[in-house]
Amino acid sequence: MIDPERLKLEFLTLAGIDSPSTRERDLAQHLISVFEALGGECFFDHSAVYSRSNTGNLIVRIPGRSDLEPLLLSAHLDTVEPTPEVQPVEEAGIIRNEKGGLVGADDKSGIAVIIELVRALRDSGASHPPLELVFTTCEEIGLFGARYLDYRLLRAKMGYILDSEDPRKVIVKAPEAIKFRLKVLGRAAHTGLEPEKGLSAIKLAAEALARLPNGRIDEETTLNFGTIKGGKATNIVPEEVLIEGEIRSHDTAKIDSLWERINETFREVCSPPEPDGRPAFSAHREEMFPRFRVDPEHPVLRLLSRAASRLGMDLEYAKSEGGSDANIFNRNGITCVILGTGMRRVHSPEEYLVVEDMVLCTKLLYEVVVSAGEGALQPD
Template sequence: MTKTLVDYFVSLVKIDSESKNEKEIALKLAEDLKNLGGEVRFDDANKKTGGNVGNLYAYFPGNIAKEPILFCAHLDTVIPGNGVNPQILEDRITSDGTTILGADDKSGIAQIIWAIKELKNTKTAPIEVLFTISEEIGLLGAKYLDYSMIKSKIGFALDTHKVGAVVIGAPFQNSMKFTIHGKEAHAGSSPEYGVNAIKIAAEAISKMPSGRIDNETTCNIGLISGGDATNIVPNKVVIEAESRSHDKKKLMEISNKMKNAVLSAVQNYKLGDFSASVEVEIEEEYQAFRVDENAEIVKLGQNAAQKMDLNSYTIIGGGGSDVNIFNQNGLQMVIVGTGMDAVHTVKEFIKINELKAGAEWVRNAILLYSEI
């Protein structure tokens, strides 16, 4: 391993690891974890995700008799994440502006491993490390994780912004896909024999809720595709959307409003014996979670930050992460910050002092947990 945390982080972001292509970085990290004394294994989640490697797990037995605690981050990055050329500036690390940096989530990976490295000769409780695959494309690694590997009951995922932040809640999410079927015809010679699927979609979208619905609920129409040429009345359009809420009842209400807007629009388009139709697909992507502010894992996260004189605070998040799936499967987990900023953009960066603070936070969390 490299001599400094910054060098180690930089070495990780140079490895291509867009979703479903995490094998190279996973094998490197597996070797690093083994060299630190970890018992390493992979599951076969990739057989279901279509990726080239499974979730990476490591167990450090420690030497204090106590249940283990889990630290998690994800291996994959969003696009464009290949060929990252990191730039070490005076106070931060960036990409060269042509790709993302990959601090989401390689800062979390580096911080976890660096903290374990620093504690290699220190008495600690058992530690579990999990690096998941395909988080960025639907939390797939967490969804298909072999949960029989995990012995911890509580843990942290390092996958948000400010070091010291503890995310204790996140919403439900539904994904929606509406495939509208009209009738094609020549747009110039016989448009009256066609039923325009794009026009149906436009009417449906005009009736759909969108944006922030209330302080717990959001809805977004994200994708629309259809049509083959300007001289053809389009016979098919696909609308893709999502809804999120911290309240399951509100989630269902907003999802039903989206569906009913399409069903209502379709009913208005008939031509002789032909009636427009729609295929409706609504899928629950993940369930909400909410961890009590007084839970042991929350207090541990805050105390680890306060030990560094960092301001620590709890957040109810608006996005989904592996932690939604972990809590759904019986683990009590929260999300903590690494210092990553401007994620999912080519302007992504991490301040060097935040990168170091995140590693110190992990170290403190392990030591404090070992003392409890």
């Protein structure tokens, strides 16, 4: 029942609507017109108060069998940068931006998949569970739409996020990540007149960093010191240095262990302080996103496996090293995995979309929803 041409044309329409992070309103309004015509109930939450977007998250309810639990389907509205004059062209089954730069595959391909799915369900008349469609804002700048979503508005306990590359690879695992800020305080002095009275914050920070690992720590953990800022002039001993970085791991204990090692190392370098309290060190950490891991026996994957079998597809369960809305949905009690939509080279000037894979993703999702409508998740 999937119409590949209709799907492709919908993506091209979406690609022409500029929707960078914090400016997703025009795309959301377009989706309201689409889904209301398909019988959906559309409304916004109040996340814009916190997310900085010009619109809230768009939630769409598609009626289905009232005796079945609803399924969540989600994609994000924003692109990583503006695309005001995108010119999509198709060559040999590939859609790219003729002008170079983003074509909007991340994540307008996911939105197009959901639209075509709902149209196909209407055309076929197939039985299906109620669907809760969530189109989030500000995913690209910190998952803010998903963070500030009012989860009391949703009934679904499981679902699928449309925000990856290959539909044959299902993301079932992603790491936790924290970002941190370290401040080292030395003592300023004139470098020519009395350098011995100074304490170089740059030298202290360099000594601490030289003692610490960086990059890939093990197969599931990375540490990066990403920025360092300090000093005012070449004739002043630098008084302050600010270092920013991040830790990612599939094991929370490893994050905590690395964070403690960083703190201990900087404390050692900055001790003992002199009578004026210098050198000094302070540290602050905050969450970027929580980790998630979905058990292969969870119904969300059993349903997906059944759908893939119907299509003769072989699925691979994979892990991601990045964060997505799925991290946030899972933490809030909605078990989600991530499906690929055919996007490639995202966030780069070479971004493109494999149309065949977008079609395959839509067929897979259709079989998922129809299988659920047939009672595949009901007790025997």
